[in-house]
Amino acid sequence: HTHGLWEETGEPGGNLHRHRENMQIPHRKDPGRVPGNQTQALLCCECLDASRPWLCYWILHSLELLEEAVPAAVVSDVCQFLARCQSPTGGFAGGPGQHAHLAPTYAAVNALCILGTEEAYNVINREKLLDFLYSVKQPDGSFVMHVGGEVDVRSAYCAASVASLTNIITPTLFEGTHNWILSCQNWEGGLGGMPGLEAHGGYTFCGTAALVILGKEHMLDLKALLRWVTSRQMRFEGGFQGRCNKLVDGCYSFWQAGLLPLLHRALFKDGDVTLSLSSWMFEQQALQEYILLCCQNPAGGLLDKPGKSRDFYHTCYCLSGLSVAQHFGNQDLHHELVLGKEENRLAPTHPVYNICPEKVAQAIQHFHQLPIPAQKGATACAEDQS
Amino acid sequence: MEDDEPQRGGGYLFYRNRREWADLEPVPQDDGPNPVVKIAYSDRFTDVYDYFRALLKNDEKSERAFALTAEAIDLNAANYTVWHYRRVLLQALEKDLREEMKYISAIIEDQPKNYQVWHHRRMVVEWLNDPSEELQFIAEILSQDAKNYHAWQHRQWVIQTFNLWDGELEYVEELLEEDVRNNSAWNQRHFVITHTSTYSSPEVLEREVQYSIKQIKKAPHNESAWNYLKGILQPGGLSSYPGLLEQVEELQESFSSPYLLGFMVDFFEDTLETNNTKCNQTETLNKAMELCELLAQEKDTIRREYWRYVARSLQSKYADNGSQ
Numbered sequence: 001h002t003h004g005l006w007e008e009t010g011e012p013g014g015n016l017h018r019h020r021e022n023m024q025i026p027h028r029k030d031p032g033r034v035p036g037n038q039t040q041a042l043l044c045c046e047c048l049d050a051s052r053p054w055l056c057y058w059i060l061h062s063l064e065l066l067e068e069a070v071p072a073a074v075v076s077d078v079c080q081f082l083a084r085c086q087s088p089t090g091g092f093a094g095g096p097g098q099h100a101h102l103a104p105t106y107a108a109v110n111a112l113c114i115l116g117t118e119e120a121y122n123v124i125n126r127e128k129l130l131d132f133l134y135s136v137k138q139p140d141g142s143f144v145m146h147v148g149g150e151v152d153v154r155s156a157y158c159a160a161s162v163a164s165l166t167n168i169i170t171p172t173l174f175e176g177t178h179n180w181i182l183s184c185q186n187w188e189g190g191l192g193g194m195p196g197l198e199a200h201g202g203y204t205f206c207g208t209a210a211l212v213i214l215g216k217e218h219m220l221d222l223k224a225l226l227r228w229v230t231s232r233q234m235r236f237e238g239g240f241q242g243r244c245n246k247l248v249d250g251c252y253s254f255w256q257a258g259l260l261p262l263l264h265r266a267l268f269k270d271g272d273v274t275l276s277l278s279s280w281m282f283e284q285q286a287l288q289e290y291i292l293l294c295c296q297n298p299a300g301g302l303l304d305k306p307g308k309s310r311d312f313y314h315t316c317y318c319l320s321g322l323s324v325a326q327h328f329g330n331q332d333l334h335h336e337l338v339l340g341k342e343e344n345r346l347a348p349t350h351p352v353y354n355i356c357p358e359k360v361a362q363a364i365q366h367f368h369q370l371p372i373p374a375q376k377g378a379t380a381c382a383e384d385q386s
Numbered sequence: 387m388e389d390d391e392p393q394r395g396g397g398y399l400f401y402r403n404r405r406e407w408a409d410l411e412p413v414p415q416d417d418g419p420n421p422v423v424k425i426a427y428s429d430r431f432t433d434v435y436d437y438f439r440a441l442l443k444n445d446e447k448s449e450r451a452f453a454l455t456a457e458a459i460d461l462n463a464a465n466y467t468v469w470h471y472r473r474v475l476l477q478a479l480e481k482d483l484r485e486e487m488k489y490i491s492a493i494i495e496d497q498p499k500n501y502q503v504w505h506h507r508r509m510v511v512e513w514l515n516d517p518s519e520e521l522q523f524i525a526e527i528l529s530q531d532a533k534n535y536h537a538w539q540h541r542q543w544v545i546q547t548f549n550l551w552d553g554e555l556e557y558v559e560e561l562l563e564e565d566v567r568n569n570s571a572w573n574q575r576h577f578v579i580t581h582t583s584t585y586s587s588p589e590v591l592e593r594e595v596q597y598s599i600k601q602i603k604k605a606p607h608n609e610s611a612w613n614y615l616k617g618i619l620q621p622g623g624l625s626s627y628p629g630l631l632e633q634v635e636e637l638q639e640s641f642s643s644p645y646l647l648g649f650m651v652d653f654f655e656d657t658l659e660t661n662n663t664k665c666n667q668t669e670t671l672n673k674a675m676e677l678c679e680l681l682a683q684e685k686d687t688i689r690r691e692y693w694r695y696v697a698r699s700l701q702s703k704y705a706d707n708g709s710q
Contacts, residue, residue: 049464050467076420078422149466233688274701
């Protein structure tokens with residue numbers, strides 16, 4: 001289907017050198033100027049002023065997938081910046097002085113784990129983080145995204161991700177959470193943001209990954225979920241759509257395709273002996289083609305679909321999806337399928353946390369040496385309902 | 387632009403130059419000595435947020451603070467800290483919530499894909515305990531983007547909280563008339579029926595099956611309709627529904643699609659599962675395997691890996707010498 005494009009352009013080019021240039025974290029030495037591209041005003045717009053830890057994570061994760069080292073000075077600067085994003089009451093905010101929110105908390109913890117230094121790990125105030133998680137926990141097992149904020153399944157994933165990485169899971173922290181997440185699986189087989197809502201790739205990933213962390217993924221209707229997610233791959237474009245009858249978008253290369261490794265593992269644990277030993281249950285080559293041929297900006301960075309402009313979110317998730325499509329299995333059983341030049345190969349990513357597997361292992365190893373903080377959970381709840 | 391002179395004829399004046407704000411010391415953002423992921427803030431942005439931080443620091447609850455939150459929101463409607471503060475002020479100053487509804491309606495019209503604006507609207511509706519404008523407002527937003535996820539989420543919350551189920555099925559049908567491929571509308575259909583009549587009565591189930599088949603005939607390659615048909619029948623078992631196979635096989639001639647074939651696989655799988663002794667298990671298994679291979683090889687090749695897995699699973703589970 002995309003072979004015409006191949007003939008014009010030769011082998012699908014990863015313009016990976018362009019992506020590496022563009023992913024430099026804007027740093028004090030060249031504040032905000034992205035190397036090689038003067039016209040881009042700065043990193044991003046004011047609309048991301050409440051999402052700055054996300055920028056750190058999107059960029060750091062992209063760099064680690066590209067196997068591009070982060071200079072030590074930058075590592076330290078990111079640590080110090082994220083420390084300023086940490087709220088005195090626990091958790092991380094979208095920027096210094098803002099309120100804590102589960103999404104930037106997820107991003108900050110992931111970013112710090114990618115950095116993986118003692119300094120990075122020490123930024124996280126684990127006791128306060130636990131307090132924060134209890135403060136957003138709801139009686140029905142769900143979590144609000146921030147005090148006085150909205151509920152949806154992203155929050156469970158953000159909470160489960162940070163709590164498991166930093167070893168702060170207490171017996172009561174996730175009481176009822178798995179049941180709430182399960183109630184988000186609908187008639188389509190995928191998960192919606194809340195019970196009753198339409199099945200959606202982003203929410204399905206969050207719910208499923210959270211259940212994997214909680215060890216309850218087998219309670220999903222895995223067959224129905226598998227049918228739903230495999231049906232989201234577009235037969236012409238090769239990429240994935242977020243919902244049935246909607247358009248393809250490069251970011252779903254991760255949110256949707258990233259479900260296949262999770263389901264493969266879940267089915268395997270369930271005793272399934274008919275699983276493939278070499279491929280995920282989606283068309284890996286077609287996804288790689290879509291990303292490489294349709295989602296690259298020639299000046300660097302990746303995007304939703306042709307005609308859209310590049311951004312760090314799409315760069316992160318297109319690359320993450322490309323990595324999933326290139327790497328089957330785990331350390332023990334590993335099978336690679338790299339489309340085009342060998343230099344298109346990215347580092348593998350962990351399908352639950354979406355940071356590199358070594359970083360996950362290293363973080364878990366570090367934090368499991370520390371005791372789980374004492375739970376003050378009984379009293380804490382959303383204190384300000386406005 | 388002259389920003390150090392008094393206002394002349396309506397030009398914009400930075401807060402740092404407004405006399406009535408002179409008592410407040412602006413608080414610059416503390417990015418630290420070596421900032422990363424720096425944003426190029428405009429002067430106006432910096433000015434407004436320096437003063438927002440000052441208000442926050444002093445926990446000031448005043449009209450001027452309230453007015454400033456609107457400017458801060460205008461500059462970045464995703465700043466949930468500002469929205470939270472605005473809500474604190476709405477209550478502390480006992481502001482007119484009807485006016486707030488007008489305000490939030492305008493913001494949502496302008497930025498309908500933002501989480502904070504919809505959450506804010508929900509809070510105001512809760513405080514007023516008045517959903518009377520909601521269904522119409524949401525319909526207006528959906529008329530611009532019939533699949534806006536936030537809009538549907540808000541709609542489900544309103545309907546469920548205030549018991550406004552009447553007329554919703556009709557609304558869903560209108561949307562499906564306009565676009566039979568609107569998966570959000572199909573989902574809403576399922577939502578309404580689940581919470582009202584439910585699918586447990588044979589009359590409702592039959593009505594919905596016939597509705598689905600009717601829509602399939604109008605647009606045979608509409609995955610939503612096929613998914614809905616399967617979704618409502620699967621709980622009771624596809625092979626338990628009388629005459630279903632015949633109806634679907636009838637469609638095969640003029641309305642075949644990968645979805646029809648997939649539906650048949652599901653049907654045969656359910657037959658095998660329920661060990662429907664009317665049917666020859668081996669024959670059913672072979673039919674299912676054939677369809678899987680047809681889908682993998684020819685009709686739905688993008689899902690080749692999946693259909694081959696389904697075939698292996700069926701074989702493993704139901705073949706004569708299969709143990710389970």
